[in-house]
Amino acid sequence: MIIEMNAIRKSFDQNEVLKEVSFSIQGGEICALLGENGAGKSTLMNILGGVHQMDSGYITVNGYQVTFDTPIESQKTGITFIHQELNLINYLPIYENMFIGRELKTKWGSLDLERMLVETEEMFRQMNIDLNPETMVRDLDSSYKQIVEICRAMMTNASIIIMDEPTTSLTDQEIERVFKMMKTLKERNVGIIFISHKLNEVMKICDRYVVLRDGSLVAEGNVNDVTTNNLSRYMVGYEVRSEPLAKERKIGSEILRVEGLTSIAFRNIDFSIKAGEIVGVTGLLGDGRSELFQSIFGAEKVSAGKIFLNGNEVKIKSTTQAIKKGIAYLPRNRKENAIIKDMDIIDNASIVTWPTFSWNGIINRKKHIEIFTVQRKALRLKMGELTDRITSLSGGNQQKVVLAKWLAASPKLLILDNPTQGVDVGAKEDIYDIILKLADENIAVIVLSSEAQEIIRVCDRALVMYHGNLQGEVAGEAMNEHTIMHLATGGQLDVRKGERSVDE
Amino acid sequence: MSNSSEVKRQNVFQWFANKWTREPLFSTAIALIIMVILQTLVLGFDYDSFGSWFQAWINNWINILRNNAGIGIIALGMTLVIMTGGIDLAVGSTLVATGALAMMLLDTGTKGLLGMLGITGIPAFLLTIVLVLVFGYLLGSLIGVSITKGKVPPFIATLGAMMIFRSVTQHFMQGYNPKVPTEFLQIASFKLGNYMIMPILYWAFIAYVLYYVSKRTIFGRQIIAVGSNERAARLSGVDVERVKLKVYALMGLLVSIAAVIQVSRIGSMDFSNAGRGMEMDAIAAAVVGGTSMMGGRGLILGTVYGMLIIAVMNNLLNLFGVPPFLREAFKGFIVICAVLLQKKEKTS
Numbered sequence: 001m002i003i004e005m006n007a008i009r010k011s012f013d014q015n016e017v018l019k020e021v022s023f024s025i026q027g028g029e030i031c032a033l034l035g036e037n038g039a040g041k042s043t044l045m046n047i048l049g050g051v052h053q054m055d056s057g058y059i060t061v062n063g064y065q066v067t068f069d070t071p072i073e074s075q076k077t078g079i080t081f082i083h084q085e086l087n088l089i090n091y092l093p094i095y096e097n098m099f100i101g102r103e104l105k106t107k108w109g110s111l112d113l114e115r116m117l118v119e120t121e122e123m124f125r126q127m128n129i130d131l132n133p134e135t136m137v138r139d140l141d142s143s144y145k146q147i148v149e150i151c152r153a154m155m156t157n158a159s160i161i162i163m164d165e166p167t168t169s170l171t172d173q174e175i176e177r178v179f180k181m182m183k184t185l186k187e188r189n190v191g192i193i194f195i196s197h198k199l200n201e202v203m204k205i206c207d208r209y210v211v212l213r214d215g216s217l218v219a220e221g222n223v224n225d226v227t228t229n230n231l232s233r234y235m236v237g238y239e240v241r242s243e244p245l246a247k248e249r250k251i252g253s254e255i256l257r258v259e260g261l262t263s264i265a266f267r268n269i270d271f272s273i274k275a276g277e278i279v280g281v282t283g284l285l286g287d288g289r290s291e292l293f294q295s296i297f298g299a300e301k302v303s304a305g306k307i308f309l310n311g312n313e314v315k316i317k318s319t320t321q322a323i324k325k326g327i328a329y330l331p332r333n334r335k336e337n338a339i340i341k342d343m344d345i346i347d348n349a350s351i352v353t354w355p356t357f358s359w360n361g362i363i364n365r366k367k368h369i370e371i372f373t374v375q376r377k378a379l380r381l382k383m384g385e386l387t388d389r390i391t392s393l394s395g396g397n398q399q400k401v402v403l404a405k406w407l408a409a410s411p412k413l414l415i416l417d418n419p420t421q422g423v424d425v426g427a428k429e430d431i432y433d434i435i436l437k438l439a440d441e442n443i444a445v446i447v448l449s450s451e452a453q454e455i456i457r458v459c460d461r462a463l464v465m466y467h468g469n470l471q472g473e474v475a476g477e478a479m480n481e482h483t484i485m486h487l488a489t490g491g492q493l494d495v496r497k498g499e500r501s502v503d504e
Numbered sequence: 505m506s507n508s509s510e511v512k513r514q515n516v517f518q519w520f521a522n523k524w525t526r527e528p529l530f531s532t533a534i535a536l537i538i539m540v541i542l543q544t545l546v547l548g549f550d551y552d553s554f555g556s557w558f559q560a561w562i563n564n565w566i567n568i569l570r571n572n573a574g575i576g577i578i579a580l581g582m583t584l585v586i587m588t589g590g591i592d593l594a595v596g597s598t599l600v601a602t603g604a605l606a607m608m609l610l611d612t613g614t615k616g617l618l619g620m621l622g623i624t625g626i627p628a629f630l631l632t633i634v635l636v637l638v639f640g641y642l643l644g645s646l647i648g649v650s651i652t653k654g655k656v657p658p659f660i661a662t663l664g665a666m667m668i669f670r671s672v673t674q675h676f677m678q679g680y681n682p683k684v685p686t687e688f689l690q691i692a693s694f695k696l697g698n699y700m701i702m703p704i705l706y707w708a709f710i711a712y713v714l715y716y717v718s719k720r721t722i723f724g725r726q727i728i729a730v731g732s733n734e735r736a737a738r739l740s741g742v743d744v745e746r747v748k749l750k751v752y753a754l755m756g757l758l759v760s761i762a763a764v765i766q767v768s769r770i771g772s773m774d775f776s777n778a779g780r781g782m783e784m785d786a787i788a789a790a791v792v793g794g795t796s797m798m799g800g801r802g803l804i805l806g807t808v809y810g811m812l813i814i815a816v817m818n819n820l821l822n823l824f825g826v827p828p829f830l831r832e833a834f835k836g837f838i839v840i841c842a843v844l845l846q847k848k849e850k851t852s
Contacts, residue, residue: 297739299738299739318743319738319739319740319741319742320741320742320743322741323741329739331736331739336733336735336736337735337736337739338736338739338740339733339736340728340729340732340733340736340737340740340800341732341733341800342728342731342732342800342801343725343728343729343732347725347728347729351725351729351737351740351741351742352740352741354722354725355722358721358722361721361722361723362720362721362722363720363721363722363725365720405740
């Protein structure tokens with residue numbers, strides 16, 4: 001099957017999102033659709049998926065012109081859109097999920113669970129997937145959920161699958177699993193449109209690439225002919241840096257030390273961080289790093305261990321207390337944990353600091369706006385009115401607003417959990433700049449990330465976790481992707497090579 | 505020439521469409537204006553002079569507003585409760601419980617609590633008001649504690665409280681008919697000029713205070729944060745439990761104010777029927793005014809409009825002579841229509 005989208009135009013209100021974009025995909029190829037947030041990727045795919053209607057232009061399938069007025073029409077043609085937020089029902093087993101909306105019935109009209117189970121097993125066998133179809137979806141990790149969605153698409157005989165950032169919440173191991181699946185699909189002559197911000201993955205799995213910028217197609221071609229540098233330049237329109245950013249800084253006194261910290265998610269954690277340091281914490285999914293730092297922030301319970309701030313032992317029972325003690329925590333999964341969608345931009349940027357410019361609980365509006373206006377410039381926020389909803393911003397700018405609320409609290413210890421998740425290349429660099437500037441201002445910064453490259457670029461040293469244990473600490477030469485991955489998969493540091501271990 | 509007027513019409517239409525989609529209060533206000541025009545028409549112009557027509561119109565309005573002041577105040581609190589993502593079904597029963605306390609304290613008979621202590625007149629009234637408000641606040645806090653500390657879902661906690669408060673009140677007030685001193689009735693019946701508008705003034709004052717609280721205070725903003733994304737609010741250092749507790753306590757306080765108004769307006773209370781269905785009316789007013797049952801979104805002013813829309817409609821049905829049993833159906837119809845007309849959150 002070959003699908004061609006020709007000279008597609010689309011505007012929302014006055015805002016022209018797509019300016020005569022043409023795009024094509026055929027069976028058996030994996031095409032990367034690249035671009036910063038707001039470049040028009042989602043809109044283009046939503047038009048293909050029948051969610052939005054184009055203003056002008058036309059779509060052909062195998063040469064015949066078609067229109068997709070609803071998602072169902074698009075699906076019937078064989079196009080399946082796998083959204084970033086997976087559409088699975090957690091409290092049903094896999095095989096029932098596979099048949100949602102097109103359940104198999106017995107002749108009595110009741111669900112034919114047996115046949116559904118058998119067909120799912122058959123599907124998994126064909127696809128070489130080692131999963132028990134009777135497992136509840138809530139017990140699966142994100143990669144398997146992704147795989148279940150893909151299988152579901154395959155069962156409806158999808159010939160084109162759109163995958164919207166399928167790997168953002170996956171660890172490297174899981175990504176491998178999804179990639180393997182994608183290769184299988186390719187062999188079966190399915191076309192895949194792969195939307196991602198991770199250029200390394202694009203280089204690895206894709207055949208072709210198409211880059212959108214500000215609603216126009218700026219580059220396309222074979223992946224073999226380009227480098228990641230080329231691609232990121234196409235995406236942002238200028239050269240992007242990739243050199244390490246960490247440099248010599250004045251290191252102050254110890255800010256945080258934990259001893260033997262233990263909970264369900266992690267065990268016996270010891271480490272410390274000094275003012276002006278940037279420490280990375282990484283690992284694979286299930287390593288417990290988010291839980292560890294949420295506990296330090298007072299959002300989760302600890303069963304044993306001690307926390308010291310500035311050398312004094314503290315007991316932190318709530319996030320409110322943690323903030324008072326100068327700890328800030330920027331959570332992962334912005335949409336679930338950080339964005340308050342019913343509040344405007346300025347309130348989202350100042351929810352933590354309201355008490356500092358209010359009198360008896362009454363907010364001083366003038367001061368509120370003054371403070372935010374300064375921040376807005378410093379963070380290079382691209383936004384409309386102060387009172388626009390936070391959801392009107394692109395992912396990168398949303399993240400900057402969330403960062404703003406913590407910076408306004410002038411913390412001594414800043415914990416950033418996946419700070420560049422779902423953020424485009426340009427905004428990523430802005431966030432790195434902010435991190436480095438904060439360290440220069442003598443703030444202790446902890447960066448939690450699943451991307452080893454990010455840690456290596458920004459951090460002075462890195463802690464690697466594995467299944468709730470602190471597996472090792474790396475710095476300098478030893479802080480490379482290979483060593484980090486070795487530790488993150490449960491390997492030990494070889495002391496003879498000069499790499500030091502935290503446990504010594 | 506015709507072309508330019510065409511353009512102008514286009515602009516007016518666009519302005520209207522823009523307002524309709526962008527401003528949540530706009531559609532509610534339009535609906536209210538339509539209702540008021542309808543009501544004016546139905547009231548008719550069959551009067552000797554403009555003066556007497558205007559007098560009748562004003563009197564009708566004062567009646568509507570006064571009759572709805574109590575429930576109007578409760579609807580304001582309900583808006584805040586719903587904005588946190590909760591609900592309070594116990595308002596009617598809290599009204600009866602606090603009203604019963606007021607009457608027991610004030611009773612001019614032999615069993616009057618304050619009378620037994622020898623406190624009468626203005627001090628007794630003031631003491632009664634203070635005690636009743638404190639009692640309402642405590643009952644609200646009790647619900648709040650079971651929701652925040654006991655982690656009972658608001659629907660269940662307040663459903664339970666609804667049954668408990670009324671049943672206990674009825675038990676204790678069995679065969680007891682307290683008489684409220686007539687001077688106490690002045691609280692609601694005091695005439696400003698020729699008009700009995702005190703309850704309307706209380707309502708307006710409380711609406712203004714809550715409007716200010718919701719727009720300009722940390723507490724008001726935290727309500728939105730908690731209702732919109734509880735987890736994000738907690739991770740931003742908002743004491744979610746405290747915000748919820750305060751909202752339910754405030755709800756109890758507002759109900760007790762409504763109870764004082766009701767007791768001072770009528771001088772008596774039917775403990776088995778007063779306030780029944782009140783929770784639904786309050787929720788309806790909030791919803792018609794644009795409050796989202798999902799939490800996070802709501803407007804104090806919208807609830808005032810919503811209450812007025814429902815009140816004017818009741819008045820209209822009265823003027824039209826619609827059979828009483830059918831009136832609820834119209835109310836239900838209005839609530840559903842209001843939500844149909846409101847701007848929907850985009851799902852994609």
